Amino acid sequence: MAIVNITINGQNIQAKAGQTVLQAATEASIHIPTLCHHPALPPEGACRLCLVEIEKQRALQPSCTFPVTEGMVVHTQSPKVLEARKFVLTMLFSERNHFCMYCQKSGGDCELQNAAYEEGMTHWPLQPNWQPCWVDATHPYYVLDNNRCILCRRCVRACGELVGNFTLGLEARGAKTVLVADCGVPLGESSCVHCGTCVQSCPTGALIDRQGVYLGKEAQFERVPSTCVGCSVGCGIEMLVRDNQLVRIEGNWQAPVNSGVLCEVGRYGSLHRGRERLTTPLVRKNGSQQPVSWDEALDFLAERLGPPPKRMSKRVAALASTRLPAEALYFFKSLFGDQLHSAMATGIEEEATTGVQHSLIEKDVSLNGSLDALKAADCVVAIGVNLLDNHQVAGFLVKRNLPKGTQLIVIDPFENPMHGLTDYALQPKRGQDYALLLGIMAGVIRSGMSKGKLPSGFDLKKYTSRSVSKTTGIPAKTILEVARLIASAQKPVFVYGKGITQNGSTKVLRALIALARVVGASELVGTKGKANSLTAHRYQLDKSFDPQGYKAVYVALGDDELSPQLMKGLDKVPFLAVQASYASPVTAKADVVLPVGMWAEQEGHYLNMDGRLQVAQRGLQSPQDVRSNLEVLQAVAGHLGVELDSDWRQALGQVKG
Amino acid sequence: MGKPKIASDWLAGCAGCHMSLLDIDERIVQVAELTDIRATPITDLKQPDKEGVDVGILEGAINLTTNEEVAHRMRERCKILVSLGDCAVFGGVIAMRNFGKLEDALRRAYVETESTDAEGKIPSDPELGKPTSVRAVHEVVPVDVFIPGCPPDPDVIFYALSELAQGRIPEIKDDKLHWH
Numbered sequence: 001m002a003i004v005n006i007t008i009n010g011q012n013i014q015a016k017a018g019q020t021v022l023q024a025a026t027e028a029s030i031h032i033p034t035l036c037h038h039p040a041l042p043p044e045g046a047c048r049l050c051l052v053e054i055e056k057q058r059a060l061q062p063s064c065t066f067p068v069t070e071g072m073v074v075h076t077q078s079p080k081v082l083e084a085r086k087f088v089l090t091m092l093f094s095e096r097n098h099f100c101m102y103c104q105k106s107g108g109d110c111e112l113q114n115a116a117y118e119e120g121m122t123h124w125p126l127q128p129n130w131q132p133c134w135v136d137a138t139h140p141y142y143v144l145d146n147n148r149c150i151l152c153r154r155c156v157r158a159c160g161e162l163v164g165n166f167t168l169g170l171e172a173r174g175a176k177t178v179l180v181a182d183c184g185v186p187l188g189e190s191s192c193v194h195c196g197t198c199v200q201s202c203p204t205g206a207l208i209d210r211q212g213v214y215l216g217k218e219a220q221f222e223r224v225p226s227t228c229v230g231c232s233v234g235c236g237i238e239m240l241v242r243d244n245q246l247v248r249i250e251g252n253w254q255a256p257v258n259s260g261v262l263c264e265v266g267r268y269g270s271l272h273r274g275r276e277r278l279t280t281p282l283v284r285k286n287g288s289q290q291p292v293s294w295d296e297a298l299d300f301l302a303e304r305l306g307p308p309p310k311r312m313s314k315r316v317a318a319l320a321s322t323r324l325p326a327e328a329l330y331f332f333k334s335l336f337g338d339q340l341h342s343a344m345a346t347g348i349e350e351e352a353t354t355g356v357q358h359s360l361i362e363k364d365v366s367l368n369g370s371l372d373a374l375k376a377a378d379c380v381v382a383i384g385v386n387l388l389d390n391h392q393v394a395g396f397l398v399k400r401n402l403p404k405g406t407q408l409i410v411i412d413p414f415e416n417p418m419h420g421l422t423d424y425a426l427q428p429k430r431g432q433d434y435a436l437l438l439g440i441m442a443g444v445i446r447s448g449m450s451k452g453k454l455p456s457g458f459d460l461k462k463y464t465s466r467s468v469s470k471t472t473g474i475p476a477k478t479i480l481e482v483a484r485l486i487a488s489a490q491k492p493v494f495v496y497g498k499g500i501t502q503n504g505s506t507k508v509l510r511a512l513i514a515l516a517r518v519v520g521a522s523e524l525v526g527t528k529g530k531a532n533s534l535t536a537h538r539y540q541l542d543k544s545f546d547p548q549g550y551k552a553v554y555v556a557l558g559d560d561e562l563s564p565q566l567m568k569g570l571d572k573v574p575f576l577a578v579q580a581s582y583a584s585p586v587t588a589k590a591d592v593v594l595p596v597g598m599w600a601e602q603e604g605h606y607l608n609m610d611g612r613l614q615v616a617q618r619g620l621q622s623p624q625d626v627r628s629n630l631e632v633l634q635a636v637a638g639h640l641g642v643e644l645d646s647d648w649r650q651a652l653g654q655v656k657g
Numbered sequence: 658m659g660k661p662k663i664a665s666d667w668l669a670g671c672a673g674c675h676m677s678l679l680d681i682d683e684r685i686v687q688v689a690e691l692t693d694i695r696a697t698p699i700t701d702l703k704q705p706d707k708e709g710v711d712v713g714i715l716e717g718a719i720n721l722t723t724n725e726e727v728a729h730r731m732r733e734r735c736k737i738l739v740s741l742g743d744c745a746v747f748g749g750v751i752a753m754r755n756f757g758k759l760e761d762a763l764r765r766a767y768v769e770t771e772s773t774d775a776e777g778k779i780p781s782d783p784e785l786g787k788p789t790s791v792r793a794v795h796e797v798v799p800v801d802v803f804i805p806g807c808p809p810d811p812d813v814i815f816y817a818l819s820e821l822a823q824g825r826i827p828e829i830k831d832d833k834l835h836w837h
Contacts, residue, residue, distance in 0.1 A: 102750060106837040122829050
């Protein structure tokens, strides 16, 4: 990259061509105050606080948008600049209600207040114009107070350019400009997806988090970097902890997967507000659960599980949540699979065929696509997957690129909200997604646009666009259009979910792989399921659960919930032991309940959907009598007199940093 | 030259800034040694000397015609006028009233409160002065020193007083500068 020589405040700096003055200054540790600027967002140049004096320029220039040029001479602290800065702040304060004494952001967290302190402003030269703006408190998670808004558009840009939702926008002109949702509907009734990225981006008190409000300031929080365990995307998060309370969760702007963006599940769902904690071991005596000591509970459990059998046995079936850390999952496998020789030690995921899917893809590592590929794709084919409701951040990565010209093709025989995102919403008749893929493949080959070889085992003769149109119900013209669209893409990416393996068949996935080969693509992204779904697969904990005939069932649930189907399977179990963080129907049914820490109270490793190994840190202390998932499995093994293998890393196989 | 004379008064505020002044604790003795504390709302003498003082301190916002009179009197009788606290400096919590109508605020305060009986009415005694829009002190009279804070920290108040006592203008910046 070309080097550009510039001078800032008399200091010679080698900047990179294409950088802005602000970027060059920041890299050289020269501070320029900003408000509308945010490193994760495209520059805006709205607030004018970053104005600098550039020699040979007629007027002061905003450093956040002004590109560096050879020989440029910049002054960031000249009297003219300082005067302009104070003037900009004066105008901002005079526009609305910026009285700090009753604002939750006051005292270090407000970028506007900090900027005023930095300029040594002891008072406002101009008083406000006393025009009240409306406040919108209709949203379940945040309050929008237009009186505190400085119209920097950070939230608008976050909503559109990071999340791809385009809910927020500005309405009216000049001093009357206000932030609105959609075309002016209340925020709570808008198209908002509750991801909270706008709140995290707001520099003032205009967007306030309802649940964390007045519970502390930045200086009082400990920020614990960690990984979200809400799903297999594995977003980087920061836990904001004060006095052992998880006050807020924010997206980590530096995280490679999500770069700061989170979804509702990760930001608000993970706070687990309103769930009832289990704080002491329970044992069923005379029909009701009684609190007991750990020793008593473990002795009782060991007695009921009996001495470890020597060979494969139908004594204990075991079920583990795939939200548990890899360390705990490996202990689980070692305890129930290896030491107790259970043929039924498996994970909680109901997609019984995930395992088959994983195996098919994992055999051919070159086909294991990444989330980074999704960010750069110019054509995304989503099949059997709903990224608007599950794995939402992966959905954001796709949605935000649509206005930039990325083509989206959604194939699903069932109703899929993603169909609303694109003109190419293909809904073949039930069971005909396979035929459709072959039709598209045949279309690519017949158009002479194939870039790779058709794998063996596919006979496309019958799959003319006309015949496929007849079986799938999709117009022949559309099939050909889609075929050409995928074939002409530079970086096509295929995303698939559990919807493509109906009835345990991998037929559709095989067809998808073949299509990827034909168009020369190497990026297939499988959404997997929960946070450690891939780990569970690598540990062979992914067969479907059937406790029939077993004398006892052990459920390592952690802070997860059990699906109604799995619950039903436990109906006739003679003896049920559960390790769980929260009270639920399954713990109510159990004969032994062992209380364990929730996700924020334990540390461990997670393998996300594209095979990246990440660490989840511990941010909170567990209640006094509660142990971690790992400790409990170890204690159970101890009481049974067996040794556990702890080399979880080795068994995980190949991972990305 | 004798010790600098200091006087203070309060306008529309909560008296919290004067409480914060008392929170300088035993250092008040040093202030008393260095200065001649004349009239304050918390001592016997209420009005600044007609002959004038060196430093005048005002707490609270301008919210009534009587506040205007007090501010003008202090300005006329002091050399250096200090705005103490967010109400004096910005208008403070009282200025929330300006975002609505004055009549609405008075009715809410005197007629519609949960404990007001049927005879509740807005006071109109001429001695009370006439309510106005809420203003910072410097919108009514020129101010020389601004000490924001709700209330200002006792350490900041002590710093400002000791600077003024020694004939210097205090510089409120960096960790001494707080708006809330």
